[in-house]
Amino acid sequence: MSQCICREIPAYDRIGSRSELDFYLDLVYRLAREKVIEITMDIGDNIDYAHIEMFCKHCGRKLKLVCEAYHGAGGYIGSRKYDKKRPKRKKT
Secondary structure, eight states: OOOOGGGGSOSEEEEOSHHHHHHHHHHHHHHHHTTSEEEEEEOOSOSSEEEEEEEETTTOOEEEEEEETTTTEEEEEEEGGGTTSOOOOOOO
8 A cells, every 4th residue: 555645744853944944834835735634723924933733634644843933943743643752853
């Protein structure tokens, strides 16, 4: 069975710069335009804080993007199950 296209969004990834935040915002909004995901909450107009909750319309996977928006630091993108227990980022 092939993987759902929503897998372009990782299970968990830290966001540590404005360019990383912009990359993930572009990805989320592209997938929403393509009707792969549905955004259920978007506090994206706030210049200080980005908070987007969404789910995949095909597989039902729930996702969240949370980040301090001005610098693009201190945030993450991934499955909602990481709200309380966030795994450590693997060193590359």
